[in-house]
Amino acid sequence: METTKTYDYLIVGAGLFGSVFAHEAKQRGKKCLIIDKRSHAGGNVYCENVEGINVHKYGAHIFHTNDKHIWEYVNSFVEFNRYTNSPVAVYKDELYNLPFNMNTFYQLWKVRTPEEAKAKIQSQIDQLNIKEPANLEEQALSLVGTDIYEKLIKGYTEKQWGRPATELPAFIIKRLPVRFTYDNNYFNDKYQGIPIGGYNKLTEALTEGVEIKLNVDFFKNREEWESQADTVVFTGNIDQYYNYQFGQLQYRSLNFEHQTLETDNYQGNAVVNYNEREVPYTRVIEHKHFEFGTQPKTVITKEYPQEWTAEKEPYYPINDTRNNDIYKNYKDLADQESKVIFGGRLAEYKYYDMHQIIGSALKKVKDVFQD
Structure with missing residues (x-):
């Protein structure tokens, strides 16, 4: 006879996916325990208060979505402000507006009309005569020409990926958003903002009434943790869950x-x-x-x-053919599990924006609870 477990769900990882799942499961009368190896909850959206300022400890997190349901969902926990992301780019002491728009083109070439800007870009593309881009550099040049590429793409991209743009695959840049309006709003999404009081307000509201244990490494006492719940919701590295049997995924x-x-x-x-x-x-x-x-x-x-090495935080999955093939092997195993739910950036080996993680968690909840 099977003994009754202490919890319905053990949730490994206190980030957005785990927090949303825990909230929804609790709403349905389920008992959840969240564990996280960090000293705080909230995953990568965690903010630390320094001098009265909410510091985004793991990089800038700007919430944006076209999904009204998700926007209303997050605003039901904390009110969001009207912050609009309008970054500025520096290249050799020159300042440019992003994303590429009429302000950028005026700064580059002193053109004032969309027609002039389009003609300038097209003339540069025509001179290059790139028929089939063989790498990221050629792909970007064939989309936006020389000036935009050299000043606003090349160096940033090479730093981001840690290798020359000529060694990066062309598919990384499928398109480059070019706007022929004077609009510095980085995102096209209808809804955008930052939680008033910081992201901790969101994750704390999501996990209110849910037991959380911090500084806990699931893998150090895996069997003991698994024995406490009927089902595990795993949001960590999927390759680690399966002991790297098909190889290690790269980030x-x-x-x-x-x-x-x-x-x-x-x-x-x-x-x-x-x-x-x-x-x-x-x-x-x-x-x-x-x-x-x-x-x-x-x-x-x-x-x-x-x-990235195993001691460092994994941020961006390298979704090239090699890594995607390895991930597919792990996903095939994951799909056969009846008592483990995989979700989030690391478990799905996928780059997610915040609204996409929340959407993914809500979809998983719907699938699990059939309501």
């Missing part, structure tokens, strides 16, 4: 350098990209601008892309 990682400065406004914008290959970081985040802060000090974060 790009990031290193964040946080600084508190004795000034009330360091760069005048939340996000400033640094596009030169010679500048080692890709961007500088000034966190107070996400919430229109007026604190006397400021906190900035420099973001350094780096090669």
